[in-house]
Amino acid sequence: xDTLMLSRIQFGANxxxxxxxxxxxxxxxxxxxxxxxxxxxxxDGKWMEAYxxxxxxxxxxxxxxxxxxxxxxxxFGTNWPGFMETVGNIAGPLLAYEVLTAFFLEAVFLGIMLxxxxxxxxxxxxxxxxxxxxxxxxxxxWIIVLNSWMHTPQGYEMRDGVAFATDWMAIIFNPxxxxxxxxxxxxxGLTVAFLVAGFSAFRWLLxxxxxxxxxxxxxxxxxxxxxxxxxxxxxxxxxxxxxxHQPQKVAAMxxxxxxxxxxxxxxxxxxxxxxxxxxxEVGIPNGASLILKHKAEGVVPGLNDFVTEDGEVSHPPVxxxxxxxxxxxxxxxxxxxxxxxxxxxxxxxxxxPDGLPKLMTLAxxxxxxxxxxxxxAGWYTTEIGRQPWLVQGVMTTEMAVADVPAPFVAxxxxxxxxxxxxxxxxxxxxxxxxxxxxxxxDVPRRRTPQSGEAITRTVPAE
Amino acid sequence: MELFGDPAxxxxxxxxxxxxxxxxxxxxxxxxxxxxxxxxxxxxxxEKDMMVASIGPFWxxxxxxxVLAIGLLLVAFPxxxxxxxxxxxxxxxxxxxxxxxxxxxxxxxxxxxxxxxxTWNWLFFAGSLMTSLAQGFMLGKYVMGLESTLGTxxxxxxxxxxLTVAYSFIGACWLILKTxxxxxxxxxxxxKGGIWGLVLGLGAVSLATPLVSTRIFDKWFTxxxxxxxxxxxxxxxxxxxxxxxxxxxxxxxxxxxxRTPFLYAIxxxxxxxxxxxxxxxxxxxxxxxxxxxxxxxxxxxxxxxxGTVFVLPMIAGYTALAYTIFKGKAAExxxx
Ligand code: HDD
Ligand code: HEM
Ligand code: HEM
Numbered sequence: 001x002d003t004l005m006l007s008r009i010q011f012g013a014n015x016x017x018x019x020x021x022x023x024x025x026x027x028x029x030x031x032x033x034x035x036x037x038x039x040x041x042x043x044d045g046k047w048m049e050a051y052x053x054x055x056x057x058x059x060x061x062x063x064x065x066x067x068x069x070x071x072x073x074x075x076f077g078t079n080w081p082g083f084m085e086t087v088g089n090i091a092g093p094l095l096a097y098e099v100l101t102a103f104f105l106e107a108v109f110l111g112i113m114l115x116x117x118x119x120x121x122x123x124x125x126x127x128x129x130x131x132x133x134x135x136x137x138x139x140x141x142w143i144i145v146l147n148s149w150m151h152t153p154q155g156y157e158m159r160d161g162v163a164f165a166t167d168w169m170a171i172i173f174n175p176x177x178x179x180x181x182x183x184x185x186x187x188x189g190l191t192v193a194f195l196v197a198g199f200s201a202f203r204w205l206l207x208x209x210x211x212x213x214x215x216x217x218x219x220x221x222x223x224x225x226x227x228x229x230x231x232x233x234x235x236x237x238x239x240x241x242x243x244x245h246q247p248q249k250v251a252a253m254x255x256x257x258x259x260x261x262x263x264x265x266x267x268x269x270x271x272x273x274x275x276x277x278x279x280x281e282v283g284i285p286n287g288a289s290l291i292l293k294h295k296a297e298g299v300v301p302g303l304n305d306f307v308t309e310d311g312e313v314s315h316p317p318v319x320x321x322x323x324x325x326x327x328x329x330x331x332x333x334x335x336x337x338x339x340x341x342x343x344x345x346x347x348x349x350x351x352x353p354d355g356l357p358k359l360m361t362l363a364x365x366x367x368x369x370x371x372x373x374x375x376x377a378g379w380y381t382t383e384i385g386r387q388p389w390l391v392q393g394v395m396t397t398e399m400a401v402a403d404v405p406a407p408f409v410a411x412x413x414x415x416x417x418x419x420x421x422x423x424x425x426x427x428x429x430x431x432x433x434x435x436x437x438x439x440x441x442d443v444p445r446r447r448t449p450q451s452g453e454a455i456t457r458t459v460p461a462e
Numbered sequence: 463m464e465l466f467g468d469p470a471x472x473x474x475x476x477x478x479x480x481x482x483x484x485x486x487x488x489x490x491x492x493x494x495x496x497x498x499x500x501x502x503x504x505x506x507x508x509e510k511d512m513m514v515a516s517i518g519p520f521w522x523x524x525x526x527x528x529v530l531a532i533g534l535l536l537v538a539f540p541x542x543x544x545x546x547x548x549x550x551x552x553x554x555x556x557x558x559x560x561x562x563x564x565x566x567x568x569x570x571x572x573x574x575x576x577x578x579x580x581t582w583n584w585l586f587f588a589g590s591l592m593t594s595l596a597q598g599f600m601l602g603k604y605v606m607g608l609e610s611t612l613g614t615x616x617x618x619x620x621x622x623x624x625l626t627v628a629y630s631f632i633g634a635c636w637l638i639l640k641t642x643x644x645x646x647x648x649x650x651x652x653x654k655g656g657i658w659g660l661v662l663g664l665g666a667v668s669l670a671t672p673l674v675s676t677r678i679f680d681k682w683f684t685x686x687x688x689x690x691x692x693x694x695x696x697x698x699x700x701x702x703x704x705x706x707x708x709x710x711x712x713x714x715x716x717x718x719x720x721r722t723p724f725l726y727a728i729x730x731x732x733x734x735x736x737x738x739x740x741x742x743x744x745x746x747x748x749x750x751x752x753x754x755x756x757x758x759x760x761x762x763x764x765x766x767x768x769g770t771v772f773v774l775p776m777i778a779g780y781t782a783l784a785y786t787i788f789k790g791k792a793a794e795x796x797x798x
């Protein structure tokens with residue numbers, strides 16, 4: 001494989017690994033703030049129990065997010081120098097604002113949030129929790145601004161092949177940013193909702209009936225049930241916006257080759273780019289036209305419009321976009337089904353988690369990671385759907401790649417993949433371990449002996 | 463932005479200065495927590511917990527300075543960013559892998575099942591060591607103008623070792639300040655051992671830089687610079703002597719002077735860094751690309767500067783808050 005292909009796989013692997021953890025921390029920060037505020041308001045220990053368990057998951061996810069994020073920021077220089085040389089005037093300030101307004105905020109207050117509980121007044125600890133949640137959301141904002149600008153660039157002009165900013169407001173509020181940012185925040189909320197519900201269900205199955213686990217199970221299910229319809233609505237709007245700005249992506253998502261009316265919504269197909277047609281199509285008549293144009297005879301763009309006279313293809317690879325889109329939407333509907341039926345059963349006769357049949361709690365455990373699946377699938381749709389462009393209409397991915405020898409990239413790629421596989425296994429393993437430990441009643445840890453000065457500053461033991 | 467004269471002149475300079483400051487802050491702050499990791503194998507298991515406790519609330523923010531430094535290089539000098547990072551492709555990768563391993567080990571060592579703790583402790587050490595060595599290696603390559611010859615390789619290997627020693631030295635000084643009893647006296651011994659490595663390392667880089675570049679040689683050894691700059695090496699020598707003296711007095715019953723070695727170590731790092739910065743100015747890629755040639759569009763730099771002016775004091779403020787909250791001797795890390 002050449003440097004370009006290897007660098008693409010490496011970038012895809014790194015960002016895929018990175019995004020798993022911010023997706024958790026962005027929303028989990030707010031959920032922790034919710035637990036803390038409920039505790040402040042009610043003084044009920046179950047909220048603090050919930051906080052204590054999930055803050056561990058937060059700390060672990062945050063560390064994974066930070067280290068993989070640092071890798072991300074070096075990648076631009078090591079593998080894609082052309083990116084910064086061409087659009088650095090725009091990408092640069094956005095990344096700088098992310099570091100200045102978000103990274104420092106969250107990193108500094110994280111220390112206080114995690115270890116400051118007994119050292120600072122409660123209000124300061126609550127504020128630190130808020131600032132960490134706010135910081136992670138700001139990170140997401142700036143990076144999504146940049147990413148959305150790469151999909152729908154505006155507010156710039158090209159001089160000698162280099163982009164110069166002309167209107168910062170237009171750059172920040174580019175057409176796809178509001179959709180992508182909202183959709184991403186909701187995705188994060190859903191990921192956390194199902195993660196919290198799933199691990200609480202796991203504890204429930206192990207026989208844990210504590211108030212702490214009841215309250216997190218309910219929080220997870222209700223949060224999921226609340227967010228999923230919003231997400232489906234938002235996804236629809238996002239798709240309509242993409243139809244306007246990147247029709248070739250939507251054509252690939254729908255697996256539609258010829259522009260025309262009465263396009264079916266394909267449930268299954270094997271897109272064949274050689275033959276430029278689908279095999280084994282199963283679809284709902286007029287479905288795609290109805291969704292995208294709200295009428296059966298609505299005209300949907302087709303992929304063949306994006307092939308030039310001399311046969312050059314300027315649309316993205318079809319099969320990966322087509323399939324990842326279906327995985328995302330399918331997962332979304334699975335989420336809808338599970339969270340609504342669970343919410344219904346819990347609300348009926350007000351029995352709470354006791355009203356759930358065992359099969360349903362069992363189903364929640366694998367669904368704990370459904371958010372990850374949908375998020376990754378969604379990003380693959382988005383990013384592969386932009387190819388061959390890196391910045392839509394401005395530069396192709398090929399233009400950005402470094403002339404590092406291919407074997408170097410192959411070495412680093414293999415190493416990253418091995419480390420990521422191990423870390424992912426360790427992460428999931430530790431989550432289950434923590435849940436099991438909590439379900440069996442956490443045994444207090446042996447305390448390290450402390451000096452007199454240190455003891456006066458720690459609050460009495462548990 | 464015409465206020466201070468030609469923005470194409472002062473903006474690149476300002477950004478080079480900002481980048482220099484963030485690299486320096488990074489080297490001091492992450493230097494001590496990487497150093498603590500490098501010293502891990504010399505400590506007992508309980509001491510390891512205490513060592514991690516002393517850096518636990520800070521390490522993440524410390525590492526953010528690296529993100530800021532690389533971010534400033536990326537945004538202010540995009541073409542230099544590409545040149546430097548592609549030339550250092552493999553050491554950068556080693557550093558990143560080191561940072562990944564040690565960063566996650568912080569969490570895993572206390573959250574994973576107890577039998578795995580030893581493995582994560584080991585990875586914490588290995589990650590810290592890889593990171594320090596890789597950074598020292600990059601420093602050496604950079605000093606040698608990013609050339610790839612046998613000589614530059616050997617030199618970079620030497621700086622790799624010396625920077626690692628320097629980090630463990632400042633790490634040991636941090637531990638003297640943050641710990642008590644046996645661990646503290648061990649840290650005093652570590653610092654006493656490390657000081658010689660530090661002196662040798664400083665000497666090697668100070669001698670090598672003027673020798674590889676006649677331009678740098680002229681910057682230091684012509685009249686009147688040689689007189690004006692004379693205080694720098696003299697001050698460094700004085701600091702080393704003061705450091706040695708302060709270490710002799712430790713540990714003691716009242717813990718008097720426990721923070722002095724750390725402060726002197728910072729001063730030494732600042733001086734050494736200042737010397738390097740003076741040598742390389744105005745180049746961002748040694749002998750190839752000056753900061754003025756590599757700078758991005760003034761409009762974009764100005765936008766960042768405005769943000770920086772407002773935000774940097776805030777960052778300084780809440781960083782100070784964190785160090786105040788966690789001041790004094792380290793205590794066991796607890797979430798409640
Ligand atoms: C929990 C996660 C999750 C769920 C359940 C959904 N999505 Fe999604 N989707 C994402 C998580 C996500 C994402 C990972 O966050 C993406 C990638 C980029 C983005 O903005 O959001 C995304 C992208 C994305 C795009 C691509 C837009 C573009 O690239 O221009 C479309 C059209 C949709 N989504 C539509 C939907 C629809 C119709 C859903 C109905 C079930 C849906 N999404 C559920
Ligand atoms: C966080 C979620 C993201 C995911 C999961 C993701 C995923 C991917 C994937 C899979 C590719 C490879 C596409 C292909 O060629 O087959 C890619 C390409 C790329 N993306 Fe993203 N991306 C994300 C966000 C971003 C952001 C925020 C940026 C920039 C700020 C970005 C910049 C790029 C670049 C530079 C490439 C070039 C490599 C390539 O096209 O192969 N991505 N991304
Ligand atoms: C090319 C793209 C990206 C780069 C270069 C990047 C860079 C980074 C870096 C350097 C950090 C560590 C900050 C620290 O030291 O505290 C980080 C963390 C973070 N990133 Fe990314 N990132 C990218 C993509 C994304 C995306 C797409 C999102 C979300 C939508 C995201 C959200 C976050 C968040 C919330 C954090 C905070 C730490 C955490 O929660 O794990 N990043 N990122």
